[in-house]
Structures are given as structure tokens and as C-alpha cells.
Amino acid sequence: xxxxxxxxxxxxxxxxxxxxxxxxxxxxxxxxxxxxxxxxxxxxxxxxxxxxxxxxxxxxxxxxxxxxxxxxxxxxxxxxxxxxxxxxxxxxxxxxxxxxxxxxxxxxxxxxxxxxxxxxxxxxxxxx
Amino acid sequence: xxxxxxxxxxxxxxxxxxxxxxxxxxxxxxxxxxxxxxxxxxxxxxxxxxxxxxxxxxxxxxxxxxxxxxxxxxxxxxxxxxxxxxxxxxxxxxxxxxxxxxxxxxxxxxxxxxxxxxxxxxxxxxxxxxxxxxxxxxxxxxxxxxxxxxxxx
Numbered sequence: 001x002x003x004x005x006x007x008x009x010x011x012x013x014x015x016x017x018x019x020x021x022x023x024x025x026x027x028x029x030x031x032x033x034x035x036x037x038x039x040x041x042x043x044x045x046x047x048x049x050x051x052x053x054x055x056x057x058x059x060x061x062x063x064x065x066x067x068x069x070x071x072x073x074x075x076x077x078x079x080x081x082x083x084x085x086x087x088x089x090x091x092x093x094x095x096x097x098x099x100x101x102x103x104x105x106x107x108x109x110x111x112x113x114x115x116x117x118x119x120x121x122x123x124x125x126x127x128x
Numbered sequence: 129x130x131x132x133x134x135x136x137x138x139x140x141x142x143x144x145x146x147x148x149x150x151x152x153x154x155x156x157x158x159x160x161x162x163x164x165x166x167x168x169x170x171x172x173x174x175x176x177x178x179x180x181x182x183x184x185x186x187x188x189x190x191x192x193x194x195x196x197x198x199x200x201x202x203x204x205x206x207x208x209x210x211x212x213x214x215x216x217x218x219x220x221x222x223x224x225x226x227x228x229x230x231x232x233x234x235x236x237x238x239x240x241x242x243x244x245x246x247x248x249x250x251x252x253x254x255x256x257x258x259x260x261x262x263x264x265x266x267x268x269x270x271x272x273x274x275x276x277x278x279x280x281x
Contacts, residue, residue: 067213
């Protein structure tokens with residue numbers, strides 16, 4: 001351990017060996033408001049709100065976790081959405097696509113092909 | 129390609145939401161710890177915010193540090209995304225590695241070296257830094273299909 005003086009907090013809920021057994025998908029939505037990508041300007045906030053509302057309505061919240069991020073994809077049209085652990089990258093999902101997204105990707109397990117990102121995600125860029 | 133997500137979000141965003149819960153945890157910190165936290169002055173950042181981002185109390189911008197460490201080792205197939213907060217500040221600053229589905233709780237910048245050397249390069253998760261696993265080594269967990277989904281019919 002490095003000498004930082006901070007002791008590692010161990011809570012009941014944060015036992016290192018614990019597996020989040022109910023979680024099936026971790027969905028990341030880019031909310032970068034800068035000029036690096038167009039995610040926020042193209043409605044990532046609307047998509048996120050619509051997605052969370054639908055997940056609550058369908059009682060899928062324990063199975064699907066939604067988190068904000070910065071996508072680091074220069075020139076992405078947006079909003080960029082990543083579905084982990086399968087690593088499916090979407091570009092251009094709108095609030096009206098939420099029903100199809102949940103039916104096809106989350107429940108069906110198949111990618112929603114019409115909204116997939118056109119190219120492989122690019123590494124090595126920095127939005128800062 | 130691995131996707132690494134690091135929480136560099138503003139502290140105030142979370143603290144404002146769950147102050148009571150967090151204050152109880154903060155009270156358990158050591159005096160030395162409290163003194164160090166008190167010394168950190170809020171500064172204006174490149175993004176225009178004033179305040180502490182996650183990671184600044186343990187010695188800097190974890191996102192930039194991670195990118196630099198990757199460049200030093202010549203690794204170019206890892207995508208790093210900042211600003212991914214999952215509100216686990218009580219346990220430490222979160223570094224999530226996908227597709228393995230492992231959340232690390234980082235308490236010092238040096239620990240990023242271990243994550244890169246042991247996990248990213250050799251493929252062996254660093255057990256003593258793990259906060260949560262989303263997938264059991266035995267197979268249960270995040271890869272399974274949705275169970276009988278209530279309300280989806």
C-alpha cells in the first residue's frame with residue numbers, strides 16, 4: 001500500500017468479493033457538453049430521461065444500470081450510447097427509439113442495427 | 129478493445145444529493161485524513177467548474193494520469209472515458225474496466241500502475257483493489273440473459 005495515510009473503507013455493501021447478481025447490462029450515455037462530440041446538443045439528456053422512465057415502468061431497474069460518461073469520440077454525431085459488458089456502441093439514438101432499444105437490445109439481446117456506430121470506437125483521444 | 133471508465137465528476141454533485149449518509153462516513157475518517165482534505169483548495173478548472181473533482185483528494189486527475197501511463201507503455205487499444213460517476217465515493221474513486229465488468233476502488237494514483245500492469249497487460253484482475261465484480265469467475269452474473277422479466281410482456 002502506498003503511504004497515503006488513508007485507510008481502505010470496508011462497508012458491508014462493498015465486500016470485494018461480492019457479485020452484483022441481478023445486474024445484466026451497464027448502459028453508458030455520453031453527456032459531454034463540449035464541442036468534442038455532439039452528444040449533448042443532439043439530445044442525450046432526453047434519451048437518458050426517456051430510458052430511465054421506461055426502465056422504471058417495465059421494472060427493469062435492478063437489471064440495467066444507466067450511467068453518464070464522456071464518450072471521447074471526436075466528430076460523433078451523438079448521442080453515443082455504450083451497452084456493456086457486450087461493448088455495443090450506438091450513435092444517434094433518440095428518445096423515440098427507447099422502446100425499440102429496450103425490446104431489441106436489452107430484452108432480446110440483439111443489437112439494434114439501424115443505430116449502431118458506423119465505425120469502430122477510436123482510442124487515444126482526450127476530450128480535456 | 130477494453131473500455132475503462134473513470135469517475136472524475138465534481139464532488140459537490142454527489143455530496144449535495146446524499147449529504148447525511150456521506151457525512152456519517154466522513155466522520156469515521158482519521159484526523160490525518162481530515163487535515164489533508166481540509167488543505168485542498170477548490171480551484172477553477174479547464175471546464176469552468178470551481179470545486180473538487182473526484183480523484184483530486186488523492187493526488188491529481190486520475191483520467192489524465194491513466195492516459196499518460198497508457199502512453200508510456202505504448203498501449204493503444206484501450207479507450208478511456210472520464211466523468212463516469214456511479215456514486216460510490218464512500219468506497220473510493222471508481223475505475224471500471226469492461227468487458228470484464230470489474231469496478232476498482234482507487235485510493236492513490238500509484239494504484240493505477242497496478243491496474244494497467246496486472247489487469248490490462250497480463251489480464252489478471254487486481255483482487256485487493258476490487259470494489260465490485262459484475263461477473264463471477266465461475267460464470268454467474270452480468271453475461272446471463274434477463275430472467276423472466278416482470279412487466280415486459
